[in-house]
Amino acid sequence: MISSRLTLILLTLALTVCGIVAVFTTDPLRENGLLGGSFYGRQIMWAGISWAIFFLVSRLDYRWCLRLEWPLYVFMVLSLLAVLFFGSGDEMGARRWLFSRSVQPSEFAKVAYIIFAAAHLVQNIQHADEWGLYIKFCILTALPGVLIFIEPDIGTSMVFVALWLAAMVLASFNWKKILLSISFLAALLPVSWPFLADYQKNRLLSFIDPYRDPLGSGYNVIQSQIAIGAGGFWGNGFLSGSQSQLRFLPARYTDFIFAAWCEQLGFLGGAFIVLLFILLVGVVMKIAREAPDLEGKFLASLVATMLVFQIMINIGMNIGVMPVTGIPLPFLSYGGSSLLITMVAVGLVVNITRRRREDD
Amino acid sequence: MWNEQPKVKTNQRIESMVWIFVGMLLFLLIRLWFLSVLETSLYQQKSELNRMRVTPLLAPRGNIYDRYGEILAQDVPRYAVSFLPGDVSIQESREKLESVLGRHIDDRPQERLSGEVLLANSITLEEVSRIEEANRKLPGIMVETQPTRVYPAGVSASHVIGYIGRISEMELMNLAKNGYAGEDMVGKSGVELYYEDILRGEKGFRRVEVDALGKIVRLLDYHPPRFHNSLALTLDREFQEFCYSLLEGKSGVIIAGDPRNGEILAMASRPAFNPNALVKGMTQEEWQRMVDDSLHSFTSRSVQALYPPGSVFKPVLALAALEEGIVTADTRTFCPGFFDYGNQRFYCWRRSGHGSMNLVDAIAHSCNVTFYNLGLKLGPEGISRWAQTFRMGESPGIDLTDVNSALLPDPRWKRQHIGEPWYPGDTINYSIGQGFVLLTPFDVYRMISIIAARGRVYQPQLMSQVLDNRGEVVRNRNPVVEAQLPVADSSWNVIIEGMKRAVRQGTGTACRGLPVEIAAKTGTAQNPHGEEHSWFGGFFPADVPSVAFVVMIEHGGGGSGIAAQTARTMIEWYVEHRGGAS
Numbered sequence: 001m002i003s004s005r006l007t008l009i010l011l012t013l014a015l016t017v018c019g020i021v022a023v024f025t026t027d028p029l030r031e032n033g034l035l036g037g038s039f040y041g042r043q044i045m046w047a048g049i050s051w052a053i054f055f056l057v058s059r060l061d062y063r064w065c066l067r068l069e070w071p072l073y074v075f076m077v078l079s080l081l082a083v084l085f086f087g088s089g090d091e092m093g094a095r096r097w098l099f100s101r102s103v104q105p106s107e108f109a110k111v112a113y114i115i116f117a118a119a120h121l122v123q124n125i126q127h128a129d130e131w132g133l134y135i136k137f138c139i140l141t142a143l144p145g146v147l148i149f150i151e152p153d154i155g156t157s158m159v160f161v162a163l164w165l166a167a168m169v170l171a172s173f174n175w176k177k178i179l180l181s182i183s184f185l186a187a188l189l190p191v192s193w194p195f196l197a198d199y200q201k202n203r204l205l206s207f208i209d210p211y212r213d214p215l216g217s218g219y220n221v222i223q224s225q226i227a228i229g230a231g232g233f234w235g236n237g238f239l240s241g242s243q244s245q246l247r248f249l250p251a252r253y254t255d256f257i258f259a260a261w262c263e264q265l266g267f268l269g270g271a272f273i274v275l276l277f278i279l280l281v282g283v284v285m286k287i288a289r290e291a292p293d294l295e296g297k298f299l300a301s302l303v304a305t306m307l308v309f310q311i312m313i314n315i316g317m318n319i320g321v322m323p324v325t326g327i328p329l330p331f332l333s334y335g336g337s338s339l340l341i342t343m344v345a346v347g348l349v350v351n352i353t354r355r356r357r358e359d360d
Numbered sequence: 361m362w363n364e365q366p367k368v369k370t371n372q373r374i375e376s377m378v379w380i381f382v383g384m385l386l387f388l389l390i391r392l393w394f395l396s397v398l399e400t401s402l403y404q405q406k407s408e409l410n411r412m413r414v415t416p417l418l419a420p421r422g423n424i425y426d427r428y429g430e431i432l433a434q435d436v437p438r439y440a441v442s443f444l445p446g447d448v449s450i451q452e453s454r455e456k457l458e459s460v461l462g463r464h465i466d467d468r469p470q471e472r473l474s475g476e477v478l479l480a481n482s483i484t485l486e487e488v489s490r491i492e493e494a495n496r497k498l499p500g501i502m503v504e505t506q507p508t509r510v511y512p513a514g515v516s517a518s519h520v521i522g523y524i525g526r527i528s529e530m531e532l533m534n535l536a537k538n539g540y541a542g543e544d545m546v547g548k549s550g551v552e553l554y555y556e557d558i559l560r561g562e563k564g565f566r567r568v569e570v571d572a573l574g575k576i577v578r579l580l581d582y583h584p585p586r587f588h589n590s591l592a593l594t595l596d597r598e599f600q601e602f603c604y605s606l607l608e609g610k611s612g613v614i615i616a617g618d619p620r621n622g623e624i625l626a627m628a629s630r631p632a633f634n635p636n637a638l639v640k641g642m643t644q645e646e647w648q649r650m651v652d653d654s655l656h657s658f659t660s661r662s663v664q665a666l667y668p669p670g671s672v673f674k675p676v677l678a679l680a681a682l683e684e685g686i687v688t689a690d691t692r693t694f695c696p697g698f699f700d701y702g703n704q705r706f707y708c709w710r711r712s713g714h715g716s717m718n719l720v721d722a723i724a725h726s727c728n729v730t731f732y733n734l735g736l737k738l739g740p741e742g743i744s745r746w747a748q749t750f751r752m753g754e755s756p757g758i759d760l761t762d763v764n765s766a767l768l769p770d771p772r773w774k775r776q777h778i779g780e781p782w783y784p785g786d787t788i789n790y791s792i793g794q795g796f797v798l799l800t801p802f803d804v805y806r807m808i809s810i811i812a813a814r815g816r817v818y819q820p821q822l823m824s825q826v827l828d829n830r831g832e833v834v835r836n837r838n839p840v841v842e843a844q845l846p847v848a849d850s851s852w853n854v855i856i857e858g859m860k861r862a863v864r865q866g867t868g869t870a871c872r873g874l875p876v877e878i879a880a881k882t883g884t885a886q887n888p889h890g891e892e893h894s895w896f897g898g899f900f901p902a903d904v905p906s907v908a909f910v911v912m913i914e915h916g917g918g919g920s921g922i923a924a925q926t927a928r929t930m931i932e933w934y935v936e937h938r939g940g941a942s
């Protein structure tokens with residue numbers, strides 16, 4: 001089990017370093033230097049903070065965390081409500097931030113929900129076959145889920161849906177309930193269409209055909225595919241590649257950092273990142289399988305789910321197999337909230353490996 | 361205390377989830393492989409398109425000179441200002457440019473395929489340096505030279521030199537494989553068209569790298585446009601302009617050339633068009649007016665218009681009759697003023713008759729009755745065959761396009777085209793250049809110059825030299841002898857003596873008393889559409905010809921009148937300015 005933990009920590013370290021490098025290569029303020037307010041400088045600072053918290057979390061007893069189930073849940077819902085009423089918006093009009101764009105409650109909500117779902121379902125695991133638990137769980141999920149959806153933050157809502165389904169699968173809800181949930185979601189899709197903002201509708205249409213509006217909503221998709229395609233197998237080389245260096249690629253240090261990375265380092269570089277992610281998810285799932293208790297299994301599996309779906313949605317939109325939904329790539333995308341939350345989640349998983357040893 | 365049952369179940373589910381997760385991530389990997397390995401060339405291209413802006417620079421053309429090095433067509437550089445939009449808007453940069461130039465720019469901004477915008481179409485050289493100085497204040501602004509074609513001889517040589525214009529879609533389809541593109545200028549007529557391959561220059565281009573905002577990051581490369589070859593023509597620009605001026609107020613043609621080598625000295629046709637206006641671009645309305653013009657200014661009457669030749673045709677018959685043994689120099693014919701054939705009477709142009717005369721006098725006085733007799737003996741096929749000997753009805757071999765060839769009728773032609781049999785009356789008309797026969801002025805000119813050269817047939821030519829872009833001669837075009845007609849010297853003597861005598865005492869006396877002796881033949885072509893066409897063709901000095909010419913004035917009346925008088929002024933000018941007494 002020590003090797004699992006060490007592997008996990010090394011993978012996390014590797015990905016954090018890749019993230020700082022990636023931000024460095026796409027930094028529009030690179031010339032300002034490490035301490036001059038450059039993005040990579042700030043990312044290094046955030047990496048330091050995140051690693052400190054990572055070690056802190058990995059030393060906490062996760063079972064103690066699980067006891068915070070309800071306070072966390074209430075705090076999550078309240079912070080999402082606060083965003084709804086007091087949040088500051090971005091250019092597109094989506095309200096996702098609190099305290100003048102420094103805190104993003106939907107990021108925090110993902111981890112809070114993971115802890116809540118793990119605690120709640122494990123406590124009631126003996127009622128797993130009953131409709132009562134299913135309905136209660138659905139309602140408790142829907143509340144934060146809808147709040148995030150109407151921010152709107154479609155990417156995070158998709159992660160929420162994935163977590164919800166994964167939690168039910170883990171709790172051994174029977175397939176009828178899971179199928180019912182999926183069909184309910186499918187039925188909800190056309191109903192939710194009118195509630196989408198115009199730019200979101202455009203993005204979804206552009207996903208189907210990016211050349212419908214090549215300079216508008218299709219622009220991101222087209223430019224990121226060009227960046228990745230132009231990188232080829234070997235890439236254009238570190239700090240070269242006209243798509244990212246000449247600013248054709250939008251959001252190149254956040255949502256489309258993967259495309260910028262691939263333009264420079266090619267298929268090799270991109271595959272390297274994906275392989276690191278596969279290993280990371282594999283180790284987390286291994287830890288889940290070997291966790292001493294259900295709580296640990298749930299926590300680790302849900303963290304893996306969160307990671308996989310964020311990776312899938314982000315890289316998917318970079319390579320044009322997912323619509324543009326504005327979700328950061330764990331570890332790589334510039335941004336403190338995202339990195340911190342990812343590290344907290346991974347920290348919880350490390351924590352599970354410690355408990356196992358103590359139990360033995 | 362632990363119930364192991366849920367753990368086992370959960371572990372099973374965890375295991376299946378692992379497969380799903382790994383499957384999802386592998387799917388990303390596969391798609392990544394497609395994008396960056398299998399489709400990379402496509403995306404590399406798209407990436408190049410993103411960052412590179414290629415501006416084609418129009419090719420200049422070679423110059424066209426006359427025989428003395430005077431310019432007939434030339435590219436004059438015009439400076440234009442283009443702009444690559446980026447951080448600065450078009451309007452803003454236009455205002456900045458105006459403040460640097462200190463004047464208002466009238467041109468409407470024109471967007472190009474490369475994404476550039478043409479801000480100002482023509483600025484002066486002084487303004488160019490002002491822009492270069494203020495370079496830093498004008499981001500994205502570039503100065504470029506654009507060639508503009510100028511024809512100093514203007515309207516007077518327009519049919520020969522031709523003009524250039526933007527390539528049409530039809531031309532593009534035919535020429536695209538030779539590297540022509542949508543904005544290119546190509547020769548549309550005349551020498552400009554015929555020698556397009558020689559005159560055509562090489563396009564240049566400029567490639568710049570731009571960022572996503574369109575701001576120029578750097579100049580990648582610059583290939584200046586250039587031309588390879590210029591042309592020198594046999595034309596004499598001053599003489600050409602004078603000939604054109606002689607036609608003022610008339611419709612007609614003057615062609616003059618050197619019978620000793622086939623060189624064309626002047627080829628004026630009026631009315632004509634202004635090539636400078638055409639090149640500058642005209643409005644739809646102006647263009648339509650030119651095309652609809654009832655005077656057919658675009659038609660080069662020298663080589664495209666067909667006229668009945670009238671009596672200028674007679675030397676063909678005289679020579680034919682001599683060579684076929686129908687007559688000798690001494691054979692005398694009596695002209696009572698008319699000629700009866702069957703129950704039809706054909707008149708001589710002099711109703712009172714010419715009396716008895718030999719062939720020399722018949723040519724000099726252009727006696728119709730004599731030629732009726734000769735024509736009937738030769739028959740229509742005989743006349744046509746001899747006309748062909750004078751290169752009529754064949755491609756004239758001159759370096760111009762869209763040249764018409766003569767209509768030489770015979771019974772077969774009449775059956776095919778008119779559906780009637782050939783009557784002897786048709787032969788009689790044919791013998792004096794009337795009826796169905798139609799010639800271009802250039803056909804008549806060739807006949808005259810073959811007579812002047814006593815049967816030596818030179819290929820007519822407008823081009824004399826090909827020069828490179830430094831003005832060095834690359835190629836000389838030497839005279840080409842196409843044939844030496846197998847005609848007895850004595851026959852030429854008769855024809856030439858007849859033409860000399862025509863000027864001395866016959867129908868061409870308008871050209872008498874010049875410092876140089878002229879041999880010439882008049883012609884008056886009846887024309888169903890109005891006043892007769894007036895012809896005058898000849899050469900001088902009569903014994904050692906250095907210039908052969910033909911003058912044709914539409915509706916000019918009798919040949920001894922206006923055409924001969926015009927020819928006289930032309931000869932006077934030529935002898936005074938170019939010599940030619942020898």
Ligand SMILES: [Zn+2]
Nearest residue numbers: 695708714727
């Ligand atoms: Zn007569």
